[in-house]
Amino acid sequence: xxxxxxxxxxxxxxxxxxxxxxxxxxxxxxxxxxxxxxxxxxxxxxxxxxxxxxxxxxxxxxxxxxxxxxxxxxxxxxxxxxxxxxxxxxxxxxxxxxxxxxxxxxxxxxxxxxxxxxxxxxxxxxxxxxxxxxxxxxxxxxxxxxxxxxxxxxxxxxxxxxxxxxxxxxxxxxxxxxxxxxxxxxxxxxxxxxxxxxxxxxxxxxxxxxxxxxxxxxxxxxxxxxxxxxxxxxxxxxxxxxxxxxxxxxxxxxxxxxxxxxxxxxxxxxxxxxxxxxxxxxxxxxxxxxxxxxxxxxxxxxxxxxxxxxxxxxxxxxxxxxxxxxxxxxxxxxxxxxxxxxxxxxxxxxxxxxxxxxxxxx
Amino acid sequence: xxxxxxxxxxxxxxxxxxxxxxxxxxxxxxxxxxxxxxxxxxxxxxxxxxxxxxxxxxxxxxxxxxxxxxxxxxxxxxxxxxxxxxxxxxxxxxxxxxxxxxxxxxxxxxxxxxxxxxxxxxxxxxxxxxxxxxxxxxxxxxxxxxxxxxxxxxxxxxxxxxxxxxxxxxxxxxxxxxxxxxxxxxxxxxxxxxxxxxxxxxxxxxxxxxxxxxxxxxxxxxxxxxxxxxxxxxxx
Numbered sequence: 103x104x105x106x107x108x109x110x111x112x113x114x115x116x117x118x119x120x121x122x123x124x125x126x127x128x129x130x131x132x133x134x135x136x137x138x139x140x141x142x143x144x145x146x147x148x149x150x151x152x153x154x155x156x157x158x159x160x161x162x163x164x165x166x167x168x169x170x171x172x173x174x175x176x177x178x179x180x181x182x183x184x185x186x187x188x189x190x191x192x193x194x195x196x197x198x199x200x201x202x203x204x205x206x207x208x209x210x211x212x213x214x215x216x217x218x219x220x221x222x223x224x225x226x227x228x229x230x231x232x233x234x235x236x237x238x239x240x241x242x243x244x245x246x247x248x249x250x251x252x253x254x255x256x257x258x259x260x261x262x263x264x265x266x267x268x269x270x271x272x273x274x275x276x277x278x279x280x281x282x283x284x285x286x287x288x289x290x291x292x293x294x295x296x297x298x299x300x301x302x303x304x305x306x307x308x309x310x311x312x313x314x315x316x317x318x319x320x321x322x323x324x325x326x327x328x329x330x331x332x333x334x335x336x337x338x339x340x341x342x343x344x345x346x347x348x349x350x351x352x353x354x355x356x357x358x359x360x361x362x363x364x365x366x367x368x369x370x371x372x373x374x375x376x377x378x379x380x381x382x383x384x385x386x387x388x389x390x391x392x393x394x395x396x397x398x399x400x401x402x403x404x405x406x407x408x409x410x411x412x413x414x415x416x417x418x419x420x421x422x423x424x425x426x427x428x429x430x431x432x433x434x435x436x437x438x439x440x441x442x443x444x445x446x447x448x449x450x451x452x453x454x455x456x457x458x459x460x461x462x463x464x
Numbered sequence: 465x466x467x468x469x470x471x472x473x474x475x476x477x478x479x480x481x482x483x484x485x486x487x488x489x490x491x492x493x494x495x496x497x498x499x500x501x502x503x504x505x506x507x508x509x510x511x512x513x514x515x516x517x518x519x520x521x522x523x524x525x526x527x528x529x530x531x532x533x534x535x536x537x538x539x540x541x542x543x544x545x546x547x548x549x550x551x552x553x554x555x556x557x558x559x560x561x562x563x564x565x566x567x568x569x570x571x572x573x574x575x576x577x578x579x580x581x582x583x584x585x586x587x588x589x590x591x592x593x594x595x596x597x598x599x600x601x602x603x604x605x606x607x608x609x610x611x612x613x614x615x616x617x618x619x620x621x622x623x624x625x626x627x628x629x630x631x632x633x634x635x636x637x638x639x640x641x642x643x644x645x646x647x648x649x650x651x652x653x654x655x656x657x658x659x660x661x662x663x664x665x666x667x668x669x670x671x672x673x674x675x676x677x678x679x680x681x682x683x684x685x686x687x688x689x690x691x692x693x694x695x696x697x698x699x700x
Contacts, residue, residue, distance in 0.1 A: 152596055179602035189593035192615060201611070202601035246597070253601065 103128055104149060104257065104291065108158035110313075111144050118144050120313030121158065126291055131283050133300035134293040136310035137336065142293035143186070145310065146261045149291065151178045162257070179206065182250030182288075186262040188242035190234035195226065198234045198245055202253040220248035224278060240271025247278060251288075258282065260292035264299065272299075279303055297337055301325060309333055326382075330459055334380040340418075340428045341381040344461050347371045355453050362424035365401050367456035376461040385455035386429040388419055390439055391446035400450045403427070407445045410436060421449050467670060474671030475678055483675070490679045493656040496564050497632035500571035504579050504631075505624050507572075512583025513609055527584060533577030542640030545570040549641065562643035564654055570637035575627035582623030586616040618694045625694065629687040633680065635662060657683075 104126040111119040118141040126132040134142050147153040149160055151167060151174050159166045167177050182202075190198050196217050203213045221227050224244040229237075234245055243263060250258060260279070264272040280303065282288050294300055300307045301321040308318040317329040328334040334342055345360035347369065356369040358377060371377050391404060405423035412418075417436050420428045427449055431441075441447065478486050515526060547553050549560040549569075560566045590612055598608050613620060635658035638644075642654035644663055655663075657680045664673040 147596075150600055152599055175602065175604065178600065181600065183597070183600035185593050185596060187591075187593045189591055189597055191594065191597075191611070201598075205602050205604070205607050249597075249601070259600075 103161075103163060104289070105161040105164075106145075106149075106158070107161070109145070109148060109155050109160060110157040111141070111148060111153070112156045117156075117313060119148075119155070122310070122314050123158075124308055124315050124318055126289060128289055129283070129287045130306060131279065131290045131292070131304045133304035133307045134291070134310050135295065135297050135300045135307055136293075138295055140310045141313055142295075142310055143261050146183070146259045146291065146293055149257075150181055150183045150259050152183075179253070180256045181259060182253060182255035182257070183259045184243070184246050184250050184261070184263045186265050188239050188246055188266065190237070190242050190245055192235055193233075194230065195221070195232050195234050195237070195245055196230035199249045199252050202249060206253065216252050217248075220252040223251065223281075224248045225274065238271075240267050240274065243267060243271065243275060244278070247275065251282060251286075254286075256289060258288050258290045260290065262293055262295065265295070276303055297325075309336065311336065327457055328380065328459065331378040331380070331461065334378070334457070334459065339380045339457075340383050341379075341386070341426075343379040343381075343425055345377060345379060347373050347375045347377060349373055356458070358458070360425065363403060365456065366453040367401075367458050368454050369456075369458035371458060371460070377458050378461045380457040380459065381427070381451055381455055383418065383428045383430040386427060386449055386451045388421065388429050388431065388439070388441065388447050388449055390441070391448055393448075397450070397452075400452050401456075402448055402450045404446070404448055407441060407443050407447055410441065410443060421447055423449060471670040471674045475675035478671065478675040479678060486672070486675050486679060488650060488653075489655055489657055489660050489676060490683075492564070492650065492653060493632055493658075493680075494683070496567050496656060497571060497628055500568045500575065500631045501624060501628040503568065504572045504575045504627055508576050508579035508623075508627070509583055509613070509620065511576075512580045513587060513613065515580070516584045516587040517609070517612075527581070530577050530581045530584070534581060536574065536577060537636065538574055538634040538638075539636035539640065541570055541574045542637030545573060545637065545641050561641065562645055562654055564642070564651060566641040567638050567654060567656070570641045571631040571634065574634060574637060575631050578630060579623050579627040582626060583620055586619030586623055587612060589619060590615050622691045622694045625687050625691045629684060629691075632656075632683060632687075633658065635659060 106122050106124045109119055109122040110117065122145060134145060136142050148155050154168050160168060162177060167174070191201065199217045199220050200213045203216060217230065221229060224247055226241060226244055226248070234242065237245065264275050267275065276299065279290060283290050304321060306318060307321055307324045308315045309324060311332060316333050317324055325337050328337050328339065331342055343360045343365070345358040345365065348357045348359050348364065350356050350373065354368050354370070355366050356371060358365050358367055358379060360379065365379060367379055369377065403423040405421040407419055408422050409420045410417050416430050416432055418428055419431055419436065419441060420426055429449065515523065545566060549555045549558060549566055594615055595612065598611050603611060638656055638659050639662065642656070642659060644659035645654045647653045657676050661673050661676045664676065
């Protein structure tokens with residue numbers, strides 16, 4: 103188990119990490135997501151004993167890993183690490199993978215056997231004698247993964263391991279991460295700025311913002327129930343409205359004044375409290391104004407489409423209702439509803455689709 | 465003009481027929497400079513590594529000083545070693561003046577700064593991710609240094625080749641501490657390519673000078689080829 107207790111790190115007076123506290127359980131895939139420059143790499147380097155924290159402690163299985171230099175090599179040898187930039191030594195693939203075993207004085211025959219096994223695991227069997235630097239970026243990263251795994255670490259740290267790779271290579275690395283965790287039970291801690299990767303791979307996600315974990319939870323919790331307005335924005339909730347709770351109805355529904363109109367939302371905040379309303383674009387429905395209002399229980403707002411922007415197989419439709427609201431619709435749906443810029447429409451969403459957070463928490 | 469052409473023809477003849485005098489001087493030059501390069505490597509490589517990976521006060525100043533010493537005039541080195549090993553000098557009792565050993569010492573001192581500086585450049589040029597990878601794989605300090613050296617091997621070998629090139633082509637220190645003596649035995653003579661060229665030219669023995677000059681150029685070309693081959697090897 104990795105425990106982070108108030109971990110801080112400063113570089114030349116600039117505080118990158120500011121009291122990170124959390125826990126990674128044995129056998130868990132734990133993702134650290136956050137915007138670029140949030141300190142994800144710094145945190146992993148501290149756990150991997152490549153750097154020392156300015157304050158706070160990091161414990162692995164109860165032992166403060168930075169407490170004494172004498173034990174740091176022993177602890178480091180229980181941790182494997184893969185870096186963002188695929189980096190290999192200027193030698194053969196087999197020599198690259200063998201190096202950690204050589205450091206540990208493992209016998210030659212055992213090394214060869216383990217190297218073959220590791221190459222097999224990462225799908226590079228037969229690559230032993232190839233020059234590592236002639237491989238593609240994705241292959242190099244798989245060599246790096248094999249090199250880290252062949253030493254059979256208890257913990258595998260991966261610092262944005264797929265950031266520089268093509269989609270096919272990303273998929274292969276992701277499959278390997280899941281396999282390593284399932285088959286070997288290795289605790290995996292990885293950082294990524296790709297929140298969907300975090301969602302795909304991790305059992306739990308921590309969002310690193312402003313130098314600390316802003317939220318830790320399952321992917322579902324983090325993506326559907328972000329704890330703050332900034333987190334909501336980071337996890338891709340495009341519609342964030344600010345308002346004041348006016349009153350409460352039965353069933354935990356509150357009426358919230360967002361300026362020009364009132365929105366009904368499920369909320370535990372009391373009257374007078376300033377809140378932010380987070381509404382996912384996919385939870386919002388759009389219909390032409392002439393087709394009338396939908397379900398009376400839903401929030402219904404009239405507005406004008408100001409833009410329709412393609413996004414993959416979907417279109418992002420932005421409606422001016424006095425404030426901007428965006429919805430995601432398929433191309434076919436946009437065509438069927440004859441939506442175009444300037445169209446008068448009705449936007450509707452259920453009170454349960456609104457996630458309410460305190461406006462002051464950002 | 466005729467004299468120069470005739471000199472060239474005679475020089476080629478001396479080389480092609482493996483003139484014993486020319487070959488002995490060339491062999492002595494290579495032995496002395498190679499020995500100096502090996503000794504300088506044994507000092508410069510660990511020193512360069514210690515400075516590059518060391519975390520001490522004045523490190524940047526020291527690197528600047530080393531880089532300044534790249535252009536250390538050879539006669540200054542010669543003078544310094546002369547003062548140390550001359551009869552009246554502190555190491556005069558060793559009776560090294562005008563011996564090949566004195567020339568080896570002078571050339572070693574001359575090339576240590578450039579080899580140390582280039583070793584530092586070679587090591588600092590290793591990708592930081594490679595350094596982090598070695599540490600994360602559980603390398604001890606010694607294993608780390610050996611493997612970083614391995615990774616920078618082409619640049620380090622190029623540094624060694626540059627050191628050898630500077631040693632074999634210098635003349636100031638060789639004349640001052642070697643004396644350009646043509647003794648009866650091979651290893652007590654201190655006549656090397658550069659000092660011999662200087663002497664033969666002043667004596668008007670142009671063909672011999674040109675022959676020795678061509679041999680020196682061939683060695684310099686060989687060193688250059690080694691350097692460029694090694695530098696190509698850095699990027700397979």
